Amino acid sequence: MDESLELPNAHARPLADSVQEDNEQSSDEEDGGLDWTKLLPAALRPVIPKRGEKEYEPRMAGGSNLQVHVLERSRAAMFETLKATRTTSSKVISYGIWYPDLSRVEATVARGIHFPSMGHSAPRSVMDEDGVEHLQKRLELLPEEAIYLIERGTMFCWKELGIRLEGLGGVPMTVQQAYSEMIGKEDLTLEKFQVYSYLKRLGYVVTRTRPPSEHYPIAAPFPLNTPHTSILGHLRRFIEGLAASLVGVFNRFDWWHPLRINRICLSNKTYGSLYRSIRFIHSGHSVPLNSSGPPPPSSPYQIFYNLYKPSTPFKKSNPPPPDFQIVVVNARTTPMPTLQELSDLFGVLPELPPPLPRQKRPANNAQEQSKPDEPAKAASPAPSPTTAEQSFLRRLFPWAFPTPLQATKEQKVNPFMALKAGKKMIIIAAVDSGNISFFRFSEGAFCEWPMA
Template structure:
């Protein structure tokens, strides 16, 4: 590459460099981005090309003159592409007014698909032209929702104040001053328990297509998912069930008196009365039903591990006025200031979560043998349906003696290993370390509920 600069010829250096780059370029994604190929016209919309491998490796001497020239030209083209102003069509942009006193944004013009899962209707008291007060409903956004729309360029936001109306056609009734993205961050962050880490997690999940809502409603008009259904107890109506219900306490006391004490030398003695052998070997109580013997300090600080977001998958049918039960419960913490959760903090999280049903294995479809032309023999013809013979006189008189047991329904059994991996309760902790988000899943196991013998 240095020979092109040292050997003189009649071809200009710039044309020779462009010719060499065109010969070496193969059009694949493996090569580095050529920022010089961006359109230089001001009317064209600039874009950032894909990244790839470098054309050469850096050296301790700093590279040759041609390498420095190519790097400087690409760096200059990259800065011009990144410094281009962001534009958006006026037909797809929304407008809102930020009210600092209530930490809400009133949406005056809503456009786009973002409001299918964002915003909620609130009844506010307003003043009409004659001075009378009237209650009317309006669409309002939470702090993280308005900041997300402003940052991605889908909304223009004004701050409510007593200045003159904005001099914009169609928005003469908007009282306030327009806010930039920097001012929106300064105004919104810190209101309604919203931190920078919580907003970063919200924006990351929204860009992936998830529906994100608050777990604790900030006001009475905020829609919340329905509470988990509690299992209904069946009423004991039969006489045998009533007798067992009455006699269970004397029988339990008698079994407790007859059961021998635990012996280290003979731990599995009378294992038939205690269940399986593993249960007889256990001399300490196990399971999440046993309370923790942890003494809390007299002035325990508020735990940072509080569920803040309810997250629904993109495939979940989501209705904004009646949100479904969440697929994930997310806790947001600062990774640099928050230590690992203790056993008491995890227990407090699992106490407020509903139990998940055991996961069912994937339904495997039977292998369908497809007939191909000229490949393999033809499948056998389908057999005719069997006709049931007419019942005899004895079968009519005594049907109970000739009745055959009904075929059991084919139900898919629960995979124990999948159930042990998933658990019956689950919480997701999002640890944010200077903008880098890491998700960790914690589950309440069911090891004591699955007999492994």
């Protein structure tokens, strides 16, 4: 609280001080607490308030009457705002039935924008009016998906009572009942649901890594970074290997000459290969770890969620390879991952391509735009008979004509950026009493760069 409000005097403050104070108050509105008084009278639906300045500074001897009045007025405005009725349009309300024995929610009526990336189809046996059982596909939700929709107020869910009624009667499940019924089903913990809910609110598409049932869609495998090699390429490798073996015979007599001869024979004997040959300590992640103790118990560091960016074209029945994979742990009960646990995680992850260097814009780009349009180039000449014959042979024997690479300027990879990004990456979400922290662990390869 400003001292001038408690101890008034007759001295007028200069105009510069008042302007400076207004600027400080405007800057404090962004860094202070919530100003609930600006929300009176309360609207029909809650509105996120703007951050305002602090009501007062705490004092050792207690606050003044003005401080107590401002605090009580702000507290009353907060209660009035929180008492506002939460409304949702009936056009986006979905309806579902919770089956405890299946740990699934059947979406009888699916509405809204969430279902293109949530839920999966599963055949279940139902009984018709004549008492005959038959399979019928229906849309089912996992426990975390159902709790997320119930908590948002976009789904009314009823618990299955053992009999199938014509209509949905009774009172739907509350949020507290949904938490108590669904948390703990299908390996779902409170920490995993908090991570799921947080990522869904950010716009990501979140799915399970390990399918909980045979009907749950599995993400496509990661593409292998193996270049396509034609028959001519295999033949070239064979000739190079034969030449290297012949050169190795001459290397037995005089081992100084290969440094000069191998440049002609296309061998792999260079100074780098010589230094690697005398290395007596294995390097790289291909060497397995030496585990002398007993096998560890089941580790909590298991991949649980697949994460897709909001811009990823996602098909629910055939999901693409995930952009990220997330491990969820409880920070209060789980220690830091060991080297063996990280190695096990990296063992199931694909290798990422090195990051591309930044593209530098040419300095004369603006000058080229200011130039007038040049006349159109002359039309390309008609294809010759030889070219037509080559295209015909290419269609008949595509294996003999490998696709030529486009003549593009090769850009060198920045080794520091590649070492920072790593070859493999995993994200660990540590939840500490509701506070979620994301940690990225990467597997680098220092021995693969010339500087190593």
